[in-house]
Amino acid sequence: PxxxxxxxxxxxxxxxxxxxxxxxxxxxxxxxxxxxxxxxxxxxxxxxxxxxxxxxxxxxxxxxxxxxxxxxxxxxxxxxxxxxxxxxxxxxxxxxxxxxxxxxxxxxxxxxxxxxxLPRKLENLENGVNAITERDIRWENCYIKSLNLLPNVLAKQTAKENGCYEAILHKDGLVTECSSSNVYLVKNEEIYTHPATNHILHGCVRMAIERFAHELNIPFHEDGFTVEDISLADELFLSSSTSEIMPIVKVDNTQISTGKPGKVTKQLQAAYEKDAH
Ligand code: PDD
Missing domain, CATH: 3.30.470.10 (Aminotransferase class 4, branched-chain amino acid transferase, N-terminal domain)
Known part of the structure; x- marks a missing residue:
């Protein structure tokens, strides 16, 4: 190489x-x-x-x-x-x-x-993945894509040890993002995600999702949600350059809604597919 x-x-x-x-x-x-x-x-x-x-x-x-x-x-x-x-x-x-x-x-x-x-994770994209929640113990400048990834590494390892794909991070209950991806909640076919402040990395796929939501007339709220909200979510998904738009179907051993990828998530995945290929 x-x-x-x-x-x-x-x-x-x-x-x-x-x-x-x-x-x-x-x-x-x-x-x-x-x-x-x-x-x-x-x-x-x-x-x-x-x-x-x-x-x-x-x-x-x-x-x-x-x-x-x-x-x-x-x-x-x-x-x-x-x-x-x-x-x-x-x-x-x-x-x-x-x-x-x-x-x-x-x-x-x-x-x-x-x-x-890096082959696409087609099976996970179709069936969804599991996640755990973890305290977000990172610094105040998470918008910088810094090499200091120790808290991210530890959170991801804990996820792995619990048989999960990702760790959803929260500050005092407010969900920020995941250890190496952004995270979104869908309720009544509207999308909620932490605003692009210094507390999260402003994902490039996140920017694309905002654009797709606009094109599809799906409301996109830069409004954070809490760990408690997760159990009442209709859908949950994460995004990153390596994971694309990935449904989350179980969090802390609790199934999200039907336990299958939801309608809005699939619409966004289809829009991604068209945009990227
Ligand atoms: N991670 N949030 C964090 C903390 C991340 O590390 C990443 C990406 C994202 C998503 O950003 P983007 O959509 O631009 O890929 C959000 C990369 C893939 C990594 O560290 O390997």
């Missing part, structure tokens, strides 16, 4: 960093994950825009323009002869320097991007 690093292309095995690397020592960096369908990026501009927003938010100056980066990522597809479904993972850290909390001077960010096959 060929990876992109510092605006160049090299074989993956040739990437090496000194151990004093700020991403490793401080989690001092940001990342993006972009979905690839049939060898093409989906919601490409949205992801590029968010990468630049995340970098600016932590005061990293990217050494290229949005157009330059788009070109590099397109070349990455070409160089790997990518034709299937997959994802690109891209990471930017503040760079390599002797360990010191203060920003290093005149150090360039470390950048790499690689692509990987």
């Amino acid at each position: 060929i990876i992109m690093t510092q605006s160049k292309f090299i074989h993956q095995d040739h990437l090496s960093y000194p151990f004093e690397e700020r991403g490793l020592q401080f989690g001092d960096g940001i990342y993006e994950v972009i979905r690839i369908y049939n060898g093409k990026y989906y919601l490409f501009e949205e992801h590029i825009d968010r990468l630049f927003r995340s970098a600016a938010a932590i005061k990293i100056n990217l050494p290229f323009s949005k157009d330059d980066l788009s070109n590099l990522l397109l070349q990455l597809l070409d160089k790997n002869k990518m034709k299937t479904d997959g994802k690109v993972y891209m990471q930017v850290t503040r760079g390599s320097a002797p360990r010191d909390h203060v920003f290093p001077i005149d150090v360039l960010p470390n950048i790499y991007a690689y692509i990987e096959d």
